[in-house]
Amino acid sequence: MDTKERLLEEYKQLGFKVLFGAEGFCWPQESLEKIYPMVKPDEKRFLNSGSFMGPASYLYKLVTVSEIDDEDDDQLYYTNIFLNEATRKELNIGLDKSSVIFQNLNGVFADIELRFSDTTGYLYNTKTNTKPIVAHGNGPIKTQFNSLTNYLDFTWTPTQGCQHCEENTIDLSKPELFPIIQISIFLDQATPFLDVFFERFSELTYPKNRIHLTIYVAAKAEKQRGQVEAFNNTHGHEYRTATWLDKDEAPDTGSAYDRAFAHCLAIENCQFMLVLDSTVQLTSTNTIEHLVRMNRSMIAPMVTRRGKLWSNFWGALSKDGYYDRSDDYVQIVEGEKRGIWNVPFIRDVYLISRPTIRKMVDTKLAGSNEVDMRIAQNAREKNIFMTVDNQHHYGYLIYPEKYTTEHKHNDLWEIFDNPLDWEEQYVHPDYLEMVASNVTMKDFEQPCPDVFYIPLVSEKFSRQLIDEMETFGEWSDGSNNDPRLEGGYENVPTRDIHMRQVGWEEHWLHFLVKYVHPIQKILFKGYEDKPWARMNFVVRYRPTEQPSLREHHDASSYSVNIALNEHGTDYEGGGTRFIRYDCSVTGLKVGWASIFPGRVTHLHEGLTTTKGTRYIFVTFVNP
Secondary structure (H helix, E strand, C coil): CHHHHHHHHHHHHHCCCEEEEEEECCCCCCCHHHCCCCCCCCCCCEEEEEEEEECCCHHHHHHHHCCCCCCHHHHHHHHHHHHHHHHHHHEEEEECCCCCCEEECCCCHHHEEEEEECCCCCEEECCEEEECCEEEEECCCCHHHHCCCECCCCCEEEEEEEECCCCCCCCCCCHHHCCCCEEEEEEEECCCCHHHHHHHHHHHCCHHEEEEEEECHHHHHHHHHHHHHHHHHHCCCCCCCEEECCCCCCCCHHHHHHHHHHHHHCCCCEEEEEEEEEEEEECCHHHHHHHHHHCCEEEEECCEEECCCCCCCCCCCCCCCCEEEEEEEEHHCCCCCCCCEECECCEEEEEEEEEEEHHHCCCCCCCCCCCCHHHHHHHHHHHCCCEEEEECCCCEECCCCCCCCCCCCHHHHHHCHHHHHHHHEEECCHHHCCCCCCCCHHHHHHEEEEEEEEECCHHHHHHHHHHHHHHHHHCCCCECCCCCCCEEECCCCCCCEHHHHHHHHHHHHHHHHHHHHHHHHCCCCCCCCCCCCCCCCEEEECCCCCCEEEEEECCCEEEEEEEECCEEEEEEEECCCECCCEEEECCCCCCEEEEEEECCCCCEEECCCEEEEEEEEEEEEEE
């Protein structure tokens, strides 16, 4: 942690020929404590054999004082030599009791401060007021020591940032320089927005002809196999190879990892393997190039759950080997510190080099209940450095824990657990422009008096909601008798399905508050009540069923009617005529809503659908 000149100068000042580091623990034989020379307060009394120095001739004498077998304890060997006063004087052996040169860290983290110069981080011992030159992660503190090295020896400083990130990188300036790699996708559990995962995966820019692809679908995700097969049918041929890890070969996730590692090693020129869990949404298209170029043993691009501190790495471990928060965890996750960080645990997405795979494959994962934990433990035990890279934004993690596959389009139910993904997929792309701070009522198109056009939901939402309704299939019969209503009678009946029938009413009510309420406050200034609705339903109009709807007032303060399919393509005719104004709304674009007052002024009728099937989503707000 300093220059060789200072090292030699401090060594000379201490006046010993053979200098050992010192610590506060007497081991491996505590009974020897009484023989050790006494020291001053705040000095360390006991020899630690992990770090020592001296002239070669003296060190040769030191290691040949007596015979020592391979299985013997070197700590005890050097301790006995030091405690032998004659030998100690003959070889002029001393201890660095104040940590002038050697800082043994076990048990003294409270005494140590991490400080920075302009060029490097260093340690300062507040008990002895020394600036050690060599740090030794002795005893059971390897994990903490590895974390500390993120800041030592010209690795990272607040002024210069990451100083080692560009060391030993791979040249990817030409296509032929890109290493052959394997990407192993693990669908270990049912995963929200899997179609988006594969869409983004297909857009990654690492040359597909340099990629061997393996795919594993666990039993818990079997209902999503069709989506995986659809991706494979469309894009599988673009890769060097595409291999399914079938249940016969990989009956569990651990077995799938074993097979994936073996598959890479069986390919002579497979230089790296990317582990990619289906919960990872990679939004940076050059993520793989970046990881390969960094050329590390194990490197994970940092991804987090959106708006959360939950990430794909741990900064520290608890005593029982599970998660603990390191002092710098939040700063790394929030990007206050950027670089490549040595950490004790990574998961979900990481690149692992071929030599590293070779070191790790002797530990089998088949049958393991915590595969990620076992892989990380294996790496730590073999002194393989796991690193996490937060130099750039690479993507994020989906929240999958509450996801179910009981519906046709289960992502529609994710508005609570994955709200940003839900918004990106299901809210109209023009919606946010309409709720900007400078927007007024005059900015909205009014095809009829106090009838407003609003871009509200996406075409994907509209298509999937129709599909969900048709899959459910329990359309009302269009008569006045309606057992779904409290009184059992519907004055103006339609062929429809209520949202509470499919378990989606709570989700839509949340949508009303989050997305419709801001619109309401612009259109109906002064009306601040948050929207609520009991009647939320999809209506189906067909010439052979119910083609139109008679004149009526809606039981609402205002109504929201959303077009779910395309006029002129899916159906002809249809629309809404407002009687008082003799004005009609027709041909509403998919995902757009017409919003209008429900009572008194806006008596209206549903115009005849003459061909095809017309679907609309209707909400009576604040009845």
